[in-house]
Amino acid sequence: MTPNRSTGFTPFFLAYGAKAVLPSDLDHDPPRVKVFDRDRAVKAQQDAIYLLEEAHETTVIRSACYQQTLRRYHERKIRGxxxxxxxxxxxxxxxxxxxxxxxxxxxxxxxxxxxx
Structure with a gap:
């Protein structure tokens, strides 16, 4: 449920392409659960596949930037x-x-x- 610092996304989102719905969310009827429609969900799932691919590409870029930042920090702290x-x-x-x-x-x- 917590976004990863290096990727900016939650592990659940990267694996399944959607925000996780907790059992406690089902008990309190959030708007996302109230407006759920099976017919529109199939179309939304197809659209989400494209968004997931874009999120994966963004994740790779963010991860590379994060690793470069860590490397620069590490090299600054290391003394020969x-x-x-x-x-x-x-x-x-x-x-x-x-x-x-x-x-x-x-x-x-x-x-x-x-x-x-």
Whole structure:
């Protein structure tokens, strides 16, 4: 029911091409439910297919823009590091088999012997 930030649409709309009708909506008779007509619904469904294709194209464009924005933000926050001989570094633990959730995810410290 909540629109996705990256696409601008709800997942239900992207999957089915229509706004979701909740059971609570049926109890309170919203205008959308009151004016429902089966004959017009078939024609509206055909029209909705074209609108859904357009929404999918819009979603792809919005998603690409969102990913570019995230990439720019990430690149702004990342600082390049130049290691020198003698610096101390930590290495992320690769095996978590015998670890529990409070174990440190890092190994080390290790001293840099050679910069390649």
């Amino acid at each position: 590091r130049i290691l020198e001989v003698g610096d101390l570094i930590l290495r992320r633990t690769q095996l978590t088999k015998d670890k529990h959730k409070l174990s440190s995810p890092w190994e080390g410290p290790y001293a840099v012997d050679e910069v390649i």
